[in-house]
Amino acid sequence: MTALSVRDLHIHDYVHDREIVHGISFDLTPGRVVGIVGESGSGKTLTCRAALGILPEHFAITSGSVEIGGRDITGLSDADWTGLRGSTISAVFQDPASYLNPSIRVGAQIAEVVRVKLRVSRREARRRTLELLAAVHLRNPALVYQQYTYELSGGMLQRVLIAAAIAADPAVLIADEATTALDVIVQAEILDLLADLRERNGLALLVVSHDLAVIAQVCDEVLVLRDGEVVERGTTSDVLHDPQHEYTRLLIAEHEQYGLDKYLESTRATA
């Protein structure tokens, strides 16, 4: 069963009257991780937003299709989307602090999501929230539950956001530059966490990054996007070891100095 199917997706910007995404296709299946890599402005975030039904104003899907769990998103009402988001498809973005309320303890914020989405009592929501905080490898869930955003590091905040995103047990999780703001060690820990959730919960994951090292670390398959077009796609191992397109070679060359070699070795070992 395909959890998310994107077919020949075209996205138009009506402000500047230009097409930004020119026909992207990919499928996400349970337990698989697909990556989209490409430089800033290539259309990665708009593709994610289209799949989540949150394109900015004046942007629209002009052709192609998006299906979530076999259901075409064309014509979904706001109420349909409210039902789907969080429960079937969920997302984490960069800058977790901006998605949390600084004046409410983080545990209470997740518990509210749990209570509304799972229709459980406050007591049960609190219990489940503590479980979620443990599931995202926060060492002291009871303490974190009571804390405010300013008391937590960037990596901890991103874990809190991931806990909220998986609270209603979605089939699909989109991680759009979710580790970009974090230092390399914390980034690796968050990527491990995502890989772990995919294993344990059979999540279908879409990982979006401008950073090939991130893609190399977690993705089974990768799409290389340039100016709204997929220039290359394949298994991560094939694309990284035997890039066919000049642009992919350029991306790899740019990353070599940042230690991509280490990840290339690990994908070679598991290939």
Ligand SMILES: Nc1ncnc2c1ncn2[C@@H]1O[C@H](COP(=O)(O)OP(=O)(O)OP(=O)(O)O)[C@@H](O)[C@H]1O
């Ligand atoms: N809300 C918006 N309003 C106006 N233009 C936008 C908006 N969002 C995206 N764009 C434009 O659409 C194009 C693609 O943007 P998108 O955010 O999808 O790229 P990206 O590959 O995710 O890059 P980045 O990593 O910088 O976010 C860019 O030219 C961008 O300027």
